[in-house]
Amino acid sequence: MLMSLVTGRGPLSKDPAGWFSPPVAAGTVYVEPHPRRVQALRGEHAVIDTEQALLVHRPDRPLSYAFPVDEIGDLPGEPVPEAPGYVRVPWDAVDVWVEEGRRLVHYPPNPYHRVDCRPTARALRVALGDEILVDTTDTTIVFETALEPRLYVAPSLVRTDLLQRSQTSSYCNYKGYATYWSAGAVGDVAWSYEDPLPETSPVRGFFSFDPGLADVTADLPRA
Numbered sequence: 001m002l003m004s005l006v007t008g009r010g011p012l013s014k015d016p017a018g019w020f021s022p023p024v025a026a027g028t029v030y031v032e033p034h035p036r037r038v039q040a041l042r043g044e045h046a047v048i049d050t051e052q053a054l055l056v057h058r059p060d061r062p063l064s065y066a067f068p069v070d071e072i073g074d075l076p077g078e079p080v081p082e083a084p085g086y087v088r089v090p091w092d093a094v095d096v097w098v099e100e101g102r103r104l105v106h107y108p109p110n111p112y113h114r115v116d117c118r119p120t121a122r123a124l125r126v127a128l129g130d131e132i133l134v135d136t137t138d139t140t141i142v143f144e145t146a147l148e149p150r151l152y153v154a155p156s157l158v159r160t161d162l163l164q165r166s167q168t169s170s171y172c173n174y175k176g177y178a179t180y181w182s183a184g185a186v187g188d189v190a191w192s193y194e195d196p197l198p199e200t201s202p203v204r205g206f207f208s209f210d211p212g213l214a215d216v217t218a219d220l221p222r223a
Contacts, residue, residue: 005030005057005112008146012059017146029082030057031066034111038065040075040094047073047094054083055108062107064088105171115174116143117152117202122219124151126209128183133159133190133214140203141220144174151218152206155192163190163207175200181207189213 009017012028034055040048054066066086069077075094077087091097097104120141126134139151168180168188176197181190190207193200209216 005110005146006059006061006063009148010146012057013146014060027059029059031055031080031082032057034065034108036100038067038108039098040089041096041098042094047075048089054080054086055111056080056082056088063110065108104173107173109173110145113145113174114143115145115199117141117200118143119202120151122151123217124153124209124219125217127215128162128186128189131159131162131183133162133183134207134209140206142200142203142208149220150208151220152203152208154206158190158207173197183214186213 006012009015011018011020012024012030032055034053035051037051038048038053039046048067048071050067050071052068052071056064056066058064066080066083066088067077069085069087072087072089075089077089080086080088091107099109118141120139121137122139122141123137124134124139125132134153134157136153136157138157139153141149141151143149162183163181164183166180166182166188170178172178174197176193176195178191179194180188181192183189188210190209192205192207193203194205196204211218
């Protein structure tokens, strides 16, 4: 889930939701100071510990840190052309990345990324063949930067007797670990966040459904 400025429908992506006036040049890279404590650990030893990192927003690439070259020790570093004297350290060059006490997975958190969970009366109906899994207007809509909005629904409104927890899991730096659910032969038709990060706590344990795997009719905002 790499998004916000440069991917998804972000303003510097290939398919922005809005427009600039006047237009910005294709391939524009945005670099900014990131005054948070960033640590990189090998075992229990910090090989980077700095408040001098930059964030590099490069179109259609994951958000990345850039560090002063004299702060990375013997770690591998790739020069950042847009920030002379700074280098990018590969994510897998260390065991653990930490930002202000939060362990990170996959990529840095984006300061422009936001998750809003709002109770709503938007209708959601989910069917698999002749079985109706959900049919309600008691939903929560989740607006997440650069992504299409989605409806989530409380488990009391879902035919959970038809769902089985699968072995699939994923992680998002804004929502936490997702649990996936199958329905009969249809794998990973739904997901939920059993222990979400604070931004997503209103949908703790709620279900959302994959419209590519089930017949989903959702009353969502028009693009």
